[in-house]
Amino acid sequence: MTGFAYALSDTAILAKRSLLRIRRQPDLLVGFTIQPVMFVLLFVYVFGGAIETPGLDYVDFLMPGIIVQSMVFGGFVTALGLSEDLKKGLIDRFRSLPMWGPAVLTGRILADVGTNIIQLVVMFAVGILVGFRFATGLPEIVAGILLMLLIGYAFSWVFAFIGLTASSPEAANAFGFTILFPVTFVSSAFVPVDTMPDWLQPIAEYNPFTTMVDAARALFIDTPAGNDVWGAVAWCFAIIAVFGMLSVWRYRSAVTR
């Protein structure tokens, strides 16, 4: 086999390892399917009545936002998994094997794409149950789903970097939830940006989450797209390029502490 073929087969072998873990610990799936579902129900039934979304039902406004958020955090398992592998010495073992090194990252991230698909199915099913309706045709919906998976893939690289950089799985958790989580809220995901205080509005406008959420709305509920779809794709590729390089760099020097 050539180097490229080994890269693919090592990735597949390690993706299988990650997916096996989910089968062994199905409660992991609970974390990233039930949690977004709780968010949907909370926002639709608790906050929804108090949030004005001119021209749109709140559930239609909310679903694209919450789906983007769940894609972003779907990669969180990668941070936890890499951080645990590092703590337990597995990274040392992998790095001493004659394998294609970055497969340790690409394998996990490929498995994330699998779990992101499960998440999408759950989210759309729940959304439709609480009244969400697509307002676009099949090509847009398919494009939207592909964009969601691209967003999930991009943020898996961010989480890979967090997992390899944090000093422990607990620290990785803190990075993910106390830093990234609020950032997703200062966006158009849950409320219209023009309801925010003046000083916050520009921050929310330029937040890449806003671009991604607006792109999802354009593709799923037919809001005006502007440059959001291409903007979201560009953001994703930029994130993949930057965090892909950073993660591989961290991996190549990572040893158990």
Next chain:
Amino acid sequence: MRDVRGEAAVETHELAKSYGDVKALCGVDLEAETGSVVGLLGPNGAGKTTAVRILTTLILPDSGTARVAGFDVLEQPGDVRKNIGLAGQYAAVDENLNGFENLELVGRLYHMGRHASRERARELLGDFGLEDAGERLVRTYSGGMRRRLDLAAALVARPPILFLDEPTTGLDLPSRISLWEAIEALVGQGTTVLLTTQYLDEADRLADRIAVVDHGVVIAEGTPDELKAQVGGERLEIRLGNGGTREEAIAALRPISEEEPACVDGLLSVPLRSRQAAIADAVRRLDEAGVGIDDIAVRRPTLDDVFLRLTGHAAEPEAEEQPAEEARR
């Protein structure tokens, strides 16, 4: 793989590595002949793990050279990796896979192919007494079982050179002995082993040659017998009871003593000529001389003795402890 007979399996020259201000290795020369077992003996923080990490291509040295299986670790890390197995201080196995899957995974990542990986996994589970546990998730394993699986994982590709970084730290005695037996069996098959340990008894049992490391420097090197000769061998320690004098006791024990018996703080220390039936012999002699015994024991030289003799300071506190009773994860 190359034919490495007749050349050193592991060879380092002036290997140095610092972490910031901390000098982990300051010019280490090591050599392991093909088919031999070399023990790196030293306390925590001596630089043993750093040396293993450089030799297994995990970290780069600041200066110096290292060759493993004839390949330079800096220039040909890929070739080095094809020829080594590593079992670290941590049982580096995936807790969420079963034993069989762990070994199969490692085989696949050595690019052995699915069929060969599975066959080898089954074979190793048998060799390490884990065949009944092969289908169980590793998180249900005991500490000793994890270490055995970890060692098995290092052997999947039958590497000619094996690095064992403190393979038994944290294990209870039965688990240590079973791991020692497994390592001895490997050595019988011609595998070169470079082993680090904090325990003199472990190095003594397994290693052909021992390098004593402290503060990143090799401070002594030789066969276990040579080192022990420097430190002194086993000694009998006797606390005298009622009856008889210290002088009578020393006179009675002189025939079985290598040097003049010494007495410190009421504890009589007798360097033994032979450990064969030493206690029974000493008890009989003291009894005949009419000297009472409060307590008597054979004491083997410890890492502390080696360190005290070689460096004038004791090994770090951790090294004084007995192997921890509970398995470290």
